[in-house]
Every structure is written in structure tokens, then in C-alpha cells.
Amino acid sequence: MPISRHFEIIYLLLQKKTLTAAEFAEHFEVSTRTIYRDIDTLSAAGIPIYSSRGKGGGISLLDRYVFNTSLLSESEQNDILMALQSLSAIKLPDTHDVLDKLSRLFKKDMNNWIEVDFSKWGSGDQQRELFPLLRQAIIAHHLIEFRYYNSAGEQSQRSVELLRLLFKDKSWYLEGHCRNSDSSRVFKISRMKEIVVTELVCDPRPVVTFADAEENVMRNAIEVTLRIAAQGAYRIFDEFAEHTITRNEDGSYSITEYFSEGNWLDSYLLSFGVLLEEVRPEYLRTRILAQLDTIRNKLGGN
Template identity: 30%
Template sequence: MKIDRLLSIVILLMNRGLIQAKELADMFEVSVRTIYRDIESINQAGIPIVTYQGAHGGIGLMEGYRLDRNVLTDGELADIFTALQNVSSYGGGEHSLLMEKISSVIPPSQIEAFRSKTTQLVVDFSPWGLRGPLEDRLSTLKEALEQSVAVAFEYVSAEGQTSQRSVEPYTLVLKGQSWYLYGLCVLRQEFRLFKLLRMRALVKETRRFTRQDLPGEEFPWSSEWKREAETVPVVLYFAPEGKHLAEDRFDSTELQPDGNGGYRVSLDYPEDGWLYGFLLSFGTAIEVLTPEHIRRKMGKLGAEIAAKYKNSI
């Protein structure tokens, strides 16, 4: 929309000083002539824009002009900026223009303090390494959410069962270290939570849907873990040589020193495929003390792993 482009031009001029008309034209994918028409419209709206000629010239705002920013304090603006900065760490820079808008209303005398505050906390959701399939799925799902279109994918459950799903997407959820999609599953005719790593061949459908109110009950990412019927008390032991792994994963209040340099950890966990994968991730540094049936299952899994590598020992 033209009004969005006009506001964006004003924000860019406030943050960057001088900008060439050609650069603005390329940025907004319009002609240079259109940019000059936009500049005229901005001037008519009472925002003073000046054109400077020469090799180092360009388009800029009259010196000293700033937008009104009395609605929010500098601290509140810094908090909003920090939140946008952290959310933008995964899946693109769609918030970059809004971040520029926020920066533009900070008085020059406060800009150093503003930058200091916005770099005090960094939450980076992106993984180490190059862009991968997970980021592509996030990008596709964000587009589907914005456009209110259904998505289709092949889904592999925690039990290894594969099914084709058509889902009306409602919410992207980052829980722990994993991304999930919460949406209305056409197959089950109810809201379900889908782990992005278990999706295959994700595509947007042409079918649009009307977003409805979310179910009133507690959301699954905050309730399912706590259901007593699905959890079991587990006691773990970390030997001294593996205590650093315990300290890296558990809070200090959850670690019980055994007096010999090791730790005991007692927590309630849902007994499913995730639990055994979690326990196996610690390798030989961990021992399950109780319950006995989980201890036996870990021993069986360990024996099966050892059998796979018996010819390599």
C-alpha cells in the first residue's frame, strides 16, 4: 500500500540521514519517478523533506525534525525493540522495519543508552550452522498463518507411525528447544500440536479458512506435561566424571550431591519415547536408579546399541 511505503520512507530518512532516490526505488520495487511523487506527498503532509544535489547528495529530512514519541518511555521502547530483535533471530527479518521505526523516535541524546539497554539480553532461537529445513518450514508456516491458508504435510508420530495431515494453522510454539505447530487437524477434527521436526513435504494448500476462537481449555504445551497420569518419578545418578553434564542440564536446586563428587536428580517425567531419548543423550554419564522398569528398559536399549557395534570393538 502507498501509505505504508510513505511511512517507511519517512522512517528510513530519519534513521539514515540521506538516501539516494534510486536506492529507495530499488528497496520498494517502484520507479524513481514514483519515489519523487512519494516525496511530494510526504511534503504536502507537513513532513519537511529536502533534496541535496551533488555526488554526496540525496533525499533527507530537514535537520532537527523528529516524530512525536510521547506515548512510550525510552525504557518501554527498548523492551519492545529487544523482544522484536530476539524473535527475529529465527526465520527472517520481517520486523526490521518496525525496529527501525522504534529507533527513529529515540532522541540523539538517549541513543547510546538505548543501544546499551537493547544489547543487555540476547535470546537467539536460531541453531548453530547454516540455514536448514526447519527454517524453511517455519517460513512456510508463517506465510500460511498470515494468509489464513491450510497446510498439508506427512507426519511421523513419536511411535513412528506415518500419516497425511491437512491442518489449519493457528499458532507457532517454541517449547523447550523444539518448534511446534498448533492447529485444527482436518483428519482428527480437533486442535492438535505437531512437532516441526516430524513434518515432511510441507506445502501450503489453496484452501483458505476462517480463523475461529481457540479452545478455552489450557493449551497442550502448558498442560500435557503436568498430567499426573502420564508422568512417573525418576531418580537419576550422575557419576563424578559426568557431573558437568548434570550441571549443564539441570538447575542447581535439582542437583543433590551424593558426597562422593556425583549427583542424584529426582524429577517427574512423562514416560514416552522422548524420555528414553533424553536419558540416552547423556551416554555413560548417567544411571537410572528408579523406577526399576525404566532401569531395565535402559539396560535393554544399551545392550541393543552395544550389539550394533560389537564388530567395531
């Protein structure tokens, strides 16, 4: 049962004092039996709510019950509203209605201070709808199917029982039990294509720890040392943790970081262009130079 319905029952009674079960049922589009179950739940939780029969009867709160907003400081009220705005920004269900009601109870006209969009700039509505789609599939325990492109450039068809979404290092990942490999896997969402939410409902599996998920992602990681020219500072501070960065006397930066092996790593390093001054280990440097030769030959052939 949505928690917001419990909250709204209390909210409506605070506004209108008494309502019948039939009025509540019509408002929420549920049966009166469901409303009476809600009343029992609220009563068991310590809310002084009761129902009376006969003419003028209905469901009410005891007269002494007041939602005392003075129990919360101005700062605490703002924190609650801002937290709800954060949830509303990522389109979690029911948060907009709860936010609106609490704003009125606190007598505050809140400006929306946050906007969250999980898509890239210019990616269109399809990408923007991906996060709510996955969120709903996780909540309902639906199996999803998709085509996946791994860091080696290989593609495969996957069937996955969803566990949760993870955000790590500027990217979203999906954790789930992959039926193809019969093991827990973490997939980078930007590499998931042709996603289909099936009608098959799966039994929930235990969620692994974040450390375990990170271990899965970094299973084939290697230590890489880079030197990047001073002009690349904007990318260095965007893309690397502070403790991995050393500033050299000539103004350049040295970075030691762990990267997952794969073709993507070559492309990523090449994206630094003339800013890239040194790469180690040596085999990776050799591979990058070979990639440059291939690019030169292809462009020269045009």
C-alpha cells in the same frame, strides 16, 4: 492494513511537511482512495492530519504537531529499539523499516545486539526457512500437511489447521487442530517432515491455553528418577529445571522429572552413556539394559 504504513505516513510528513495523495499512493503502491482511508483512520485516532486542495495543497500535519522524543527517557528509547531488534531478528514483517526510522528519530546509531536462528548448527537453509514459512501460514490461516514422527517411532500423514507456535524446554512446537484426529494437537516441529502449505484457508479457531497445550504434550508422561555422575553436570544444568535436581554427597546428581513415554525416552537416557548410574522405575531400567544388550549384539556381529 499494515500498521507500519500508518507510522510511515506520519514519518514522511514529519520529514517533508506536505505530500500529495498521489505521491503517497506511488510510494506505497496503493490507490489514492486507500491513502485517503488511511488519513481518515489517523485522524480518528487523534493525529492532527489534514488534506487541502488546490495549488500547493496536499496532506500535512498541523504545524504544532511534533514527535517529541524527549517524552521518552534514554533508557526507554533504548528499550524500544532493542525490542524491535528482537522482532527483526526473527524476521517479523516490517520491523526492519520501523527500526530504521525510529533509530533516526531518536538520533541513535544502534548496533544489532541480538541474532536469532531457529535451526540447528549446520542444518542448512531449508531448516532456517521453516519458521517464517509456518509463521506466514498461521497469519494467513492456511491448512498445512506434513509427515509426523511421534515419540513411539510411528509416522503418520497430518492435515492441520494452525493456531500458533509454542516454545517450551529448548524446543519449538506447533499447536493446531488436527483434521486426522479431529482434535487439538501439539506437534514437535523437529519431527515434522515434508511440510506443505496448501491453498486452503481455514476459519480461525480459538487458541487453547498454554496449560492445555502442555497437558496434550504430557498426556502419557511418567515420573522418572535418575542418578547421573558428577561429570555430567554440564548436561544436568542444560536440560533440567533447578527444582528437579539434588546434589548427592558423592558429587553425583539425582533428578526427578516427568517424561513422555516412547522409544525416544530410551534413546535419550542412553545418550548419557557411562554418566548414567541409576534409573527408576524398574521397568524402565530393565528396558534400558535390554536396549544395551541389543546394541552389544549388533555391534558384536559387525
